[in-house]
Amino acid sequence: MEWKEREAMNHKLKLLTSIFMTFLKMGPLTFGGGYALIPAIEKEVVDKKGWLRNEEIADVFAVSGSVPGAVAVNSATFIGYRIAGIPGAIAALLGIFLPTFCLMLLLTVFYVQLKDNPKVEAAFTAIRATVVALIAYAAIKIGRTAIVDFATGALAAIASLLLYLGHLHPLLVIVFGATAGVALVKIREHGGRTPTAGTSKLQEKEPIYDYMI
Structure with a gap:
């Protein structure tokens, strides 16, 4: 009995670690945030991990976009809960939030010092246009199931x-x-x-x- 309990705890720990690492990887490496993060979440959760189906992930995004808060954070929390209950929600939330929060603190410091630089202004102009494309792509992906x-x-x-x-x-x-x-x-x-x-x-x-x- 003790062996089964230990084995169950190991399974839970591995799953929670996998959830945390999955969203930890997506957070700092997927630029555009918000709705632009949706294609990356869908690819990881549905295509690679197989944790949810396409229909379920579309419902998750619909609910996450209908309540207050950032849609990416809401989606991660909801997905984590669907996979592993409250511990899964906490693991997903920490995974997607912590690295992005730390990265934004660093970027804020550099942006305040370099915001008047013409090259920086040009870079942000291009980034804004790219984010539009990412959001449009996310809309098309969700539209296919919605x-x-x-x-x-x-x-x-x-x-x-x-x-x-x-x-x-x-x-x-x-x-x-x-x-x-x-x-x-x-x-x-x-x-x-x-x-x-x-x-x-x-x-x-x-x-x-x-x-x-």
Whole structure:
């Protein structure tokens, strides 16, 4: 019995270490932050590690972008919790936060001293344009799993127009999307269609390390 408990603890420790190192690697090496970090998270968590499916990771990003806070930090915390419970959430949060925080402190010192340098200004101009491309790429990746039929495509288009032309607060657009989703499910139910057809749903499941024991 003691041997099994020790083996279980080793499995948990290895998983938590893997979670920490995965997000530690992504944090300082993936430039652009926020939504620009999404493709890197998806590649590591889904393609390389196999911790979550494409549908699950899309739901994670949707929830992470709907609550206050940085989407990358929210996503890492949520993913860590899905994989290994509260310890996993803490490991993922520390992994993605600590190196970036330390790096930003160093960059702040150098930026204050070199911000008027023409070469530095030119570099930041190019970086801003590159970040736009990273965010657009992340939007396309998420769109492939989020936009699954005409209704979801129409909702995405309407939400984009509300943000761009209506200048609405993002919270109002999120509430609109949630309300429209509930209404869509009701309409499909009355029409005799399966409510979850063509959509992904984040299912409750036990942390991964419970299956490794």
